[in-house]
Amino acid sequence: MSGRPRVVLVEDDTTVAAVVAQYLRADDYDVVVHTDGAAAAEALRTGLPDVLVVDRMLPGVSGDELCALVRARSDIPVLMLTARGSVEERIEGLETGADDYLTKPFAMRELQLRVRALLRRRLPSDSSAVFTTGPFRVDPVRRRVWSDGREVVLTAREYDLLVHFARRAGEAVTRDDLLREVWGWTFGDAATVTVHVRRLREKIEPDPRFPRYLRTVWGAGYRFVPEGDVRAVD
Known part of the structure; x- marks a missing residue:
């Protein structure tokens, strides 16, 4: 990213929008505010922000x-803001493709940290060499993934999850581990992990109903098996 990261904020409550924009600008972001969804949609069709x-x-x-x-x-x-705090509502928001969410009312400091974490994970990792694990070829600099030569289009969070699993292949990784190491949260809702793992499976598994590569470890979390495993789970 060059210059100041650009954040598009879409919030119809003008008071909330003004306060959120102020805090993000204090973190040196270039913030564009839309209070109308239709206007935001038109703007997003012509240019995309960093967050x-x-x-x-x-x-x-x-x-x-x-x-x-x-x-x-x-x-x-994509960071989604919602006044609805139930687990079901949060899962629905994540299912649309959001990477993260905050339930209103939220602390502005937490908002700053969440945006900062999302942007940090967009940067190339320290280990930039292209690597292969099982049928997957991963390019950390371009943040692109191929499976058996076919590109797999992943969201930022899905990519981070796959790379984290790949670097810990064969290990049982708990949901708390993932929240801490992939999301950067010290606490959070495990349903967030469940939703993103399901979305990732839909893109990398031949049959997501019977995962071969990203397996559930009952009572623990997940294990990435690069060579594949045909046993049925879930």
Whole structure:
């Protein structure tokens, strides 16, 4: 990324939008604010930011629709804001393709940290060499993945998850480990991990119902098996 990272904030509550924008600008982000979902959709069709922060419950064009619009074109990080705090509501938001969420009311410091973590994971890792694990070829600099020569289009979070699993192949990795090491959270909802693992399986498994590479370890978490495993789980 060159210059200041660009954040598009879509929030119809003008007071909340003003405060959030102020805190993000204090972190040296170039912040563009939209208070209308339709206007935001038009702007996103012509140019994408480094991070999208979007209220889920927008009138007209919803946050879910904006997330889907972005996901059809890009893997940029999406942070969803929601006033609905139930696990089901959060899972629905993640299912649209969001990488992270915050439930209102939230601490502005937490918002800053979440955006910072999403941007940090967009940077190339210290280990930049292309590597192969099982049928997967991973290019850390370009953040691209191929399976048996076919490119697999992943979101930023899905890519981070796959690389983390690949670097710990054969190990049982707990959901708490993933929240801490992939999301950068010291605490959080394990359902977040479950949703993203399911989405990742849909893209890398021949049959997501019977995972061969990304297996469930009952009572522990998950294990990545590069050579494949045909035993049925879940």
